[in-house]
Every structure is written in structure tokens, then in C-alpha cells.
Amino acid sequence: MKSVDAHLADILATVRALAPLEVELEQALGTTLAEEVASPVPLPPFDNSAMDGYAVRAADLPGVPVTLPVIDDVAAGSGELRAVGPGHAVRIMTGAPLPAGADAVVPVEWTDGGTATVTIGRAAPPGNAIRRAGEDVQAGEIVLKPGTLIGPPQLGILAGVGRRRVLVRPRPRVVVISTGAELVEPGNPLGPGQIWDSNSYTLAAAVREAGGECFRVGIVGDDAAAFLDQLDAQLVRADLVITSGGVSMGAYEPVKEALSPLGTVRFERVAMQPGMPQGFGVVGDDQVPIFTLPGNPVSSYVSFVLFVRPALRKMQGLPAGPPAPVPARTTAPLRSPQGRRSFLRGILADDGTVAPVHGQGSHQLAALAAANSLIVVPEEVTEVPSGAFVQVIRL
Structure with missing residues (x-):
């Protein structure tokens, strides 16, 4: 079997950062800056009052x-x-330019609030309540560097230095497709042998949480030709595709049946639990990366955390690699199969302990929903005693 680390390395060697494009400021949230941004003027541009009050000479x-x-x-x-x-005194409002000759602002709370005359009950030293020109940013100073993830504060400084448009790496557009004749859209009644589709909703939410734009498309049954038709129709709007189901060793595996003849997608057994059956490659004229994840809901989500999320970070121009673990002490003994890296669902507490949840099956979605972490048990370890330190990946 292929190691987890080798599988991730192959993925990151294939995935490329998205090409930069210029967007309006309103569309920049969640993107990654692709240029250096400097301020054309000092910030603040002029001396101004930090409070409502009175501009005076401190002397x-x-x-x-x-x-x-x-x-x-x-x-x-x-x-x-x-x-x-x-x-003399000049009544001044917050943000107003400081009058010439004034070297201090007396807050209105230190006065009687007069309008014709003002009685000041507390002395103000020179510079009091004054924002000096350039004290935040000097003209020409770099305020943001390439590779910065743009959140609300970063949008604020972009606007604050007068930018209307900015060059960014966009949020990856991700298409999510669930496969399986047994799947039914939530809200519809179940027939015999059917289950509601949870994977596409879980994966779509994970994509958005990881900074991507997601297009969740309809369920495809166990029909390889129908799957290929759906895939071809979606590639026009996809930077990356995620499928779930149809990649195991049995019959009725439409994803493997459809993609194997292309020769650009490899289906492999990765030494991990859950999530051993994995597929990854590229499809279409634009060589769009595709992840074919297993169909069990826990396997699918764990695979996303380990493999898809790092790929999305690389596409965004962000540092990409395996999830960073933290140490914790397990509150219960753990078991793991020889030769596979296990990712047991756990609850990480503030005191640095982690408790495995009840229900470690790859189909047990409720147990996953109760967890906030993955407990990592290395390939060569089969038993971990209670109280031992383990590595934990936060979810």
C-alpha cells in the first residue's frame, strides 16, 4: 500500500497555484494577495483629533x-x-483636521462642554488626543505582501490606501459529485435500500470552510457513462473536482470504471484507516485535478482533511502540507491495525487530553459530528495505552 505521506506528496506535486486575476475590492474576501501593496499617502494623511473635544495650545x-x-x-x-x-479654543470633532497653532486636544469629558466659552478642568499635555500624519503608515510603505490571505482587516487596509481593484489568486472553484444508486437527496422519501446523501453536503461545506467556491451537483447512480457525462458538463466551471463513492474493489464502481481508461487518474490503496481506497489525477483538456474519495462518510471527510485541504491551500497560493498536529494525552487505550496510519475520531479538551468517541466505524457519521479532532496512530503501532501521549489533528 502507498503511504499517506507519499500520496499527499504526489498530490502537491501535481496541483498548481491558480493564475492571478484582478478583482474589485468587494470580490477579494477569501482570496490570496498576488501583489505587493504600498500606501500612496501617509496614514493618517493629516494631523487630526482622536476625540470629540477642544483644540488648544497646551501652554x-x-x-x-x-x-x-x-x-x-x-x-x-x-x-x-x-x-x-x-x-483661544476651537471645538473639534473626532477625525477633524487639527487647526494650525493647536498642539493638544482636550476631551469634552474634561470640560463643561461650552460652545461660546469652555471651562477646562484638567490639563492636557502637548500631543494629547492627536493622531499624527503618518503615525500608522508612511507614504510608500508596504502594507500587505503577496501570499496574504485577505480577510476583513486586510480589505480594510486595501480600501484605506485607496485601492479599488487588487491582484489576487482567486478562491478555487470546486465541483462535488456524489455517486451511488442508493443515494437520495435529503428531504425526499427513502425507498427500500436507500439512504440520504450526506457526503456531498459535508464535502461542499468543507470546501467553503477551506476557502473555495463549491458547486454541489446532482447524484449520479452506478452508471459510468452517466458519470462521464456529468463530469464533462461540469469541467467548464471547475478548478478542482471531488467525487465520493465508486472507487472500491467491488462491482458497480462507476467512478473507477469511467476514469481508469483515461490513464490520467490513479486508483490506489493508501495505508490509512479510514479511507484506504483513494484516487487522484487530472481530467479534461485543462488538466483539472480530481479527487475520487471513498463513499463511506467518515472516510470521505477524513480524506478531505488529509489530502484535499492541502491541495486547496496550494491552489490559493498559501503554504501547503500535512495538517499540523498537536500533542495530547489519551484518556482511553487505542487499537490500530498493523501497517496502517489510523485517524481515530476524538474529543480534544482544554486540559490537553483527548478522548476517543464511541463509534469508530467509517459509516458512523454521528460519531464524527461529535468529534473535534483526529487521533493519529502511526503505521507501526497497534496498541496505545491510556495516558500515553498521541498526536492530534484539530478539526
Whole structure:
């Protein structure tokens, strides 16, 4: 059998980062920056008030309380030139330009709030409540580097330096196809021998959580020709395809039957539990990567965590590799088959312990839903005593 590490290495050697494209700022969330972004101006662009209050000369407040005449008002966005002379005050709002001559802002809470005159009860040192030009960013300074995942704060600084469009690696477009004559869409009644399709919903959610755009398409029965027709129809909008089911060793395996003759998809046994039957390769004129995952729901999701998520990160231009584990102490003994790396479902607690959930079958979706981690048991280990340290992958 092929090792887990070798299978992931082959996947990452095949998958390529998506080509950059320029998008409007509103479409940039969840994408990866593909250019260096510098600020064309200092931020803030001018000295301004950090609070609602009164712009004054600090030297006019040697002893408090003191009463000063209020000679003007300055609102945020004002473009008029203002000045504060000795012994005067200007009422100022948060974000408003600091008048010439002023070197401090007295917060309104330190005053009586007067409009014609103001009585100040607390002295303000020079620079008080003033945002200096360029104190956040200097003109020409780099604010974001290529490879940055764009979230809300990154969108904020892009807008803050005046960018309307930005060059990014887009979110991968992923098509998810479930196969199996036994599958029925949730909400429809079950017939004899049928089950509701959970895999496509689980995988579609996992794709979105990993930063991709997902297109979940209809169920394909145990018909290789119908599967190929559906696949061909979907490739036009796919950067990556995920299928579940139809890759085991028995009869009625439409995915394996359809793709094996192409010679571009390999079906292999990977030394892992759950999820031993795996397929990966490329399809179509554009060499779109395709993951053919096993049909059991736990096997399918564990395979996504180990193999598909790292591939999606590479497509986004992000660092890609195996999931980073954390150490934990198991609260129960563990068993694992010789020669396979096991990924047991567990509940990782804040105290650094991990408890295996009840129900480790690859079909037991409720147990997976109760878990928040995978307990890793290496290939050469068959038994782990209670209290031993293990490596855990957070879900």
C-alpha cells in the first residue's frame, strides 16, 4: 500500500497555484494577495483629533480650571483652514483636521462642554488626543505582501490606501459529485435500500470552510457513462473536482470504471484507516485535478482533511502540507491495525487530553459530528495505552 505521506506528496506535486486575476475590492474576501501593496499617502494623511473635544495650545493650560473663548468649530471632513491663537479654543470633532497653532486636544469629558466659552478642568499635555500624519503608515510603505490571505482587516487596509481593484489568486472553484444508486437527496422519501446523501453536503461545506467556491451537483447512480457525462458538463466551471463513492474493489464502481481508461487518474490503496481506497489525477483538456474519495462518510471527510485541504491551500497560493498536529494525552487505550496510519475520531479538551468517541466505524457519521479532532496512530503501532501521549489533528 502507498503511504499517506507519499500520496499527499504526489498530490502537491501535481496541483498548481491558480493564475492571478484582478478583482474589485468587494470580490477579494477569501482570496490570496498576488501583489505587493504600498500606501500612496501617509496614514493618517493629516494631523487630526482622536476625540470629540477642544483644540488648544497646551501652554494656555498652566493651571486648571481655566476658561477659554471658543472661536470656531471643526467637523470631520472639513477642508477649511483653521487656526488657534494664544488663549483661544476651537471645538473639534473626532477625525477633524487639527487647526494650525493647536498642539493638544482636550476631551469634552474634561470640560463643561461650552460652545461660546469652555471651562477646562484638567490639563492636557502637548500631543494629547492627536493622531499624527503618518503615525500608522508612511507614504510608500508596504502594507500587505503577496501570499496574504485577505480577510476583513486586510480589505480594510486595501480600501484605506485607496485601492479599488487588487491582484489576487482567486478562491478555487470546486465541483462535488456524489455517486451511488442508493443515494437520495435529503428531504425526499427513502425507498427500500436507500439512504440520504450526506457526503456531498459535508464535502461542499468543507470546501467553503477551506476557502473555495463549491458547486454541489446532482447524484449520479452506478452508471459510468452517466458519470462521464456529468463530469464533462461540469469541467467548464471547475478548478478542482471531488467525487465520493465508486472507487472500491467491488462491482458497480462507476467512478473507477469511467476514469481508469483515461490513464490520467490513479486508483490506489493508501495505508490509512479510514479511507484506504483513494484516487487522484487530472481530467479534461485543462488538466483539472480530481479527487475520487471513498463513499463511506467518515472516510470521505477524513480524506478531505488529509489530502484535499492541502491541495486547496496550494491552489490559493498559501503554504501547503500535512495538517499540523498537536500533542495530547489519551484518556482511553487505542487499537490500530498493523501497517496502517489510523485517524481515530476524538474529543480534544482544554486540559490537553483527548478522548476517543464511541463509534469508530467509517459509516458512523454521528460519531464524527461529535468529534473535534483526529487521533493519529502511526503505521507501526497497534496498541496505545491510556495516558500515553498521541498526536492530534484539530478539526
